[in-house]
Amino acid sequence: MDNKLIQRYISGHVSEDEKKQILNWLEADEQNMRHYMALRKLFNFELWRREEKKETTFSRKLTLEILKIAAVFILSFYIGGIFSGTSGKESVTMQSVYVPMGQHVELMLADGSKVWLNAGSRFFFPTSFSDDVRQVKLEGEGFFEVQTDKERPFIVCTPEYKIKALGTSFNVFAYEDTELFEASLLEGKIEVCDNNRMQRIALSPNQKVSLENGRLKTLPIMHSDYFLWREGIISFDNEPVLAVMQKLELYFDVKMNIINEQVKANHYHYTGKFRMRDGLEHILKVLQMKKRFTYQVDEDTNTIEIK
Incomplete structure (x- = not known):
């Protein structure tokens, strides 16, 4: 597959026929998905670098980019209260995104990490992260590409579980008011624990953890189709x-x-x-x-x- 075509697809500048061509190529082989993810990371980093260059105030403000994926529309978002870091000493302003049914959206956070949100999801994130932790809240389904920062772990809080990462790519399914929960790892390493710290599981690439009969169970991910909801x-x-x-x-x-x-x-x-x-x-x-x-x-x- 031509890399220029893939880059145009990532930026949303392809025809319907080209879009189908890319999707068929992604479905055909797991290696195609890995190649696509590598190119997407490069594209995202370059976009973030350009935006930082353009506005000097981005060192203290949220960098939020809504990118085109298929037929996604720009969604509404609003300031949503106060969010305390793990230290309990510091509060920052939160923003919230809600994704309407039948749509999905892509964001860039203040540290350059990327988040894809699926239909019906709510996502809460600070305008800037603290010095010791990067913490967000998810009610729904999201895919995360986390920028590496060994000094500041990235923590995704869901209604019942927390997912901790340093720099990695993973998916979380955790809608509110449902018994379904899954965390799936594509690259890197994550740790999943319940809010009562009764269970703690570390995942390796191509593993997922699911809730079965009230307990977390580790299973292999058999193919990369699992992550195609973003397309x-x-x-x-x-x-x-x-x-x-x-x-x-x-x-x-x-x-x-x-x-x-x-x-x-x-x-x-x-x-x-x-x-x-x-x-x-x-x-x-x-x-x-x-x-x-x-x-x-x-x-x-x-x-x-x-x-």
Whole structure:
């Protein structure tokens, strides 16, 4: 694949045909994804360097860049209160981003770290980080490319867990009011612990930790499709259909009423991937062809009944 085409894709300057060409190339081989991630890192660093050069005040202010990914639109964000660092001695102004359903967004933080946020996510971050820690809060799904800083660990706080990194690339799935939780590592090293510090797990590249029956369990990541949601593709690898339905609820902002006993009992599993732009009904019809269930849509209550 031509590197110039990849760079134009990263910056959002490609045609629909070129976009499909890139996505097909990414899906074809894991090495393609690694090459793409390496180029994206270079592009992000150069963008950050240029922005710092342009405005001298960036040493004390947030550097926030909304970049184009597929059909993403600029989202609203607002000042959201006070956030205390781990030392408890210092408070800084927080900003918050909410990503509407069916969209995703990409940000750059004050230290040059990059964050991709999936649909329905809320993300809270300081306008500048403290001298001893870089701490943010996530309710939803996010992919992080963390700038290396051995003196200041990067900590992602979720409703139930914390993920600690120094310089690495990882994904976190932690929507509020759901039992689903996953942290997945692409590069580097992270440590995952619950808020009560009862469990602490260190991950190596191509490993993930998932919540199963109230305990964290470490599993291998079998292929890089897992991280393709940033390109508008959601991927499932032998996941219980019940978990698939729960994720679809969050991604498309609908209520799934699961009546089918086989689905509720996790008797069905699914492996495959979908493009978000194809819509929820297309995804359900594909699942329906492979698994035995029917569904009924109630538009008045925004509910889908799985029978």
